[in-house]
Amino acid sequence: MDDTSIIELYWKRNEQAIAETEKKYGKLCYRIADNILKQKEDSEECVNDAFMKAWNSIPPDRPTYFSAYLCQIVKRLALSKLRYNSASKRQHDNILSYEELSDIVSNKQTPEDTRIMAELSNAISNFLMREKKINRMMFIRRYWYYDSIEIISNEFKINSKTVGSILFRMRKRLKKYLKKEGFDL
Numbered sequence: 482m483d484d485t486s487i488i489e490l491y492w493k494r495n496e497q498a499i500a501e502t503e504k505k506y507g508k509l510c511y512r513i514a515d516n517i518l519k520q521k522e523d524s525e526e527c528v529n530d531a532f533m534k535a536w537n538s539i540p541p542d543r544p545t546y547f548s549a550y551l552c553q554i555v556k557r558l559a560l561s562k563l564r565y566n567s568a569s570k571r572q573h574d575n576i577l578s579y580e581e582l583s584d585i586v587s588n589k590q591t592p593e594d595t596r597i598m599a600e601l602s603n604a605i606s607n608f609l610m611r612e613k614k615i616n617r618m619m620f621i622r623r624y625w626y627y628d629s630i631e632i633i634s635n636e637f638k639i640n641s642k643t644v645g646s647i648l649f650r651m652r653k654r655l656k657k658y659l660k661k662e663g664f665d666l
Contacts, residue, residue: 484547491539510555516627517559531555
């Protein structure tokens, strides 16, 4: 079933929407949650909560890119759960990818920062479009899907130290690019 049809099911308040969402995007959502949380139970809870959040937000929302909309919900819920777990002294080992970008991109959530965050998002997209395709793909796998460096190195058949170096150099270039674009980092 295509995304438009799934969204129509949400708008009609047809519970089949959740089943179709699970069928089409369940594995992707679980992967994102598990890459962040590293615990099956927490990941399952996060994905179920994301499906419920989609149910409660569509309507009135009508996302243009349903997969990105859903992944963003999962990601936010997983990061929130990770912060909760970390605050409760139940910290996980692998939150490095989230931390690697923290000195470049802050986690501002106040209303006055909405415009700045949209501009920042556009600037990061523009930066990535200037990068080699393989570098762009590695960057997205690491910082959007939270794949480990080992998974990325296996996927692209590149030494893990090389992947780490490429990502490190990209973060440095990104920081320089964002400063040039007028972002105060």
